[in-house]
Amino acid sequence: MGGEWTTIGEIAEIFDGPHATPKKIEEGPYFLSISSLENGKLDLSKSARVSEDQFVRWTKRVTPRVGDVLFSYETRLGEAALMPAGIRACLGRRMGLLRPNIDRVDPRYLLFAYLGPDFQREIRTRTNSGATVDRLALKELPEFPIRIPPLSEQKAIAHILGTLDDKIELNRRMNATLEAMARALFKSWFVDFDPVIDNALAAGNPFPEPLQARAKARKALGDQRKPLGDQRKPLGDQRKPLGDQRKPLPAAIQKQFPSRFLFTEEMGWVPEGWEVLPVSQAIDINPRVALRKGQKAKYVDMKALPTSGYTVDEVVEKAYSGGAKFCNGDVLLARITPCLENGKTGVVDFLEESEPGFGSTEFIVLRAKGVIGTPFIATLARDDNFRKHCVTSMVGSSGRQRVQNACFDSYYVCIPGSSTIMVEFHGTCAPMFEKMTALKNETRTVAILRDTLLPKLISGQLRIPDAEQLLAEVA
Numbered sequence: 289m290g291g292e293w294t295t296i297g298e299i300a301e302i303f304d305g306p307h308a309t310p311k312k313i314e315e316g317p318y319f320l321s322i323s324s325l326e327n328g329k330l331d332l333s334k335s336a337r338v339s340e341d342q343f344v345r346w347t348k349r350v351t352p353r354v355g356d357v358l359f360s361y362e363t364r365l366g367e368a369a370l371m372p373a374g375i376r377a378c379l380g381r382r383m384g385l386l387r388p389n390i391d392r393v394d395p396r397y398l399l400f401a402y403l404g405p406d407f408q409r410e411i412r413t414r415t416n417s418g419a420t421v422d423r424l425a426l427k428e429l430p431e432f433p434i435r436i437p438p439l440s441e442q443k444a445i446a447h448i449l450g451t452l453d454d455k456i457e458l459n460r461r462m463n464a465t466l467e468a469m470a471r472a473l474f475k476s477w478f479v480d481f482d483p484v485i486d487n488a489l490a491a492g493n494p495f496p497e498p499l500q501a502r503a504k505a506r507k508a509l510g511d512q513r514k515p516l517g518d519q520r521k522p523l524g525d526q527r528k529p530l531g532d533q534r535k536p537l538p539a540a541i542q543k544q545f546p547s548r549f550l551f552t553e554e555m556g557w558v559p560e561g562w563e564v565l566p567v568s569q570a571i572d573i574n575p576r577v578a579l580r581k582g583q584k585a586k587y588v589d590m591k592a593l594p595t596s597g598y599t600v601d602e603v604v605e606k607a608y609s610g611g612a613k614f615c616n617g618d619v620l621l622a623r624i625t626p627c628l629e630n631g632k633t634g635v636v637d638f639l640e641e642s643e644p645g646f647g648s649t650e651f652i653v654l655r656a657k658g659v660i661g662t663p664f665i666a667t668l669a670r671d672d673n674f675r676k677h678c679v680t681s682m683v684g685s686s687g688r689q690r691v692q693n694a695c696f697d698s699y700y701v702c703i704p705g706s707s708t709i710m711v712e713f714h715g716t717c718a719p720m721f722e723k724m725t726a727l728k729n730e731t732r733t734v735a736i737l738r739d740t741l742l743p744k745l746i747s748g749q750l751r752i753p754d755a756e757q758l759l760a761e762v763a
Contacts, residue, residue: 292437297430299393300386303350304361304426305379310346312336317343318377320352322360325367328403328453330358338378346378350385355395357386357402362423366411368402370395384426393436396446401434404746435746444752445745448759452738455762459727459734466720467597467670474667477713478702482506483537484559487547496549496557509533544706554700561705568696570703571665572655577613579644584608586639588647593622593632598666598721599728600634603645612651613644617662619654620647621669621678623691629679633669635662637725652691659703659710663717674699737762
């Protein structure tokens with residue numbers, strides 16, 4: 289294995305974004321920002337939008353297209369990602385792109401080479417440390433050296449590393465789907481009370497005025513008819529129903545839900561026979577955990593909590609000196625602005641049984657109690673209404689506002705009178721959370737392998753057949 293050393297200017301065109309910021313709106317083409325670049329990926333959820341008029345203005349110099357390597361030339365130096373297909377976007381401030389000459393370099397290989405240790409070292413060496421931000425001089429970028437092996441070898445390297453990246457992305461999407469499924473079930477059963485509405489409809493019971501719109505919508509779903517796909521069949525067959533679109537529960541579970549609502553001062557109309565409790569009584573808030581000063585334990589800081597999903601990253605071990613204490617199965621909720629507003633929440637799934645851990649003083653620890661298990665608490669913690677309540681309950685000076693534990697005295701949950709419902713919810717969702725943990729652990733293993741292979745493949749230290757053998761073992 290080998291490869292010639294050349295320069296960026298020989299294998300790619302270099303463009304930068306505008307040195308201004310357009311007016312941002314809710315919908316429209318993306319305005320790519322440096323905050324969207326993270327670990328070799330482009331997170332469009334962190335990019336603003338611009339109007340069509342602004343898009344035309346901000347793409348006069350260049351319009352990002354699939355295969356371009358996006359990068360930051362200020363503050364977040366070294367970050368880069370590939371421009372995906374099917375996205376209309378313009379470059380934001382401090383953003384540049386490399387447009388590879390595909391006769392010389394494979395776009396995905398160029399990204400991995402950019403992220404490789406040799407090029408990252410070159411970036412650090414040529415960084416201009418200013419009074420406010422670190423930056424790269426774009427006029428120097430064409431001179432940056434880069435190793436370019438034969439195109440066939442580039443594609444093989446890109447395939448190996450790309451396959452590992454694709455596995456990581458697949459696991460991320462699977463975890464997002466599992467989270468969405470658990471949250472949807474929580475909302476259906478414990479917020480919207482869908483099974484109770486369905487039973488009331490079946491029994492012909494009246495609905496109070498605040499629930500009539502919801503009941504009407506559920507009835508419409510139940511009455512909905514899906515046409516068969518084969519358009520050659522007679523019209524009569526086309527109208528044959530394919531089933532209740534409400535996704536009804538098994539009869540044994542459905543009958544555990546009541547068919548009437550009662551009014552409560554705390555929550556308004558709730559299912560008959562269900563108990564209304566403040567969160568502070570329904571679950572344990574900041575429970576006691578035995579952990580001595582100086583005792584070594586696993587530690588989690590605020591940046592390790594995700595803004596979506598429940599995966600806690602970057603767990604380290606150090607001596608306990610203070611902070612929130614927790615055990616496996618606990619849910620960690622950020623109490624401080626802007627971490628709470630950004631959604632930082634995580635499930636503790638990295639400790640052994642009875643092993644204590646600790647973390648930031650800005651965590652609120654939520655623990656299962658009685659019939660309420662971790663899945664219920666985790667989905668509650670991501671419920672929009674619950675989070676809004678926490679945000680509006682924050683106190684303190686601007687920029688340092690915090691949630692006080694007292695806010696959990698004034699937010700209520702409704703607990704089924706039949707424990708069977710809670711058991712069924714836990715039995716359905718617990719395997720989802722177990723799968724999320726397994727996928728997280730697998731992702732960590734794959735990421736370690738990718739990070740190990742990347743520098744060796746890019747530098748030519750590792751033969752491609754050997755790397756392919758490692759890839760086959762992972763697959």
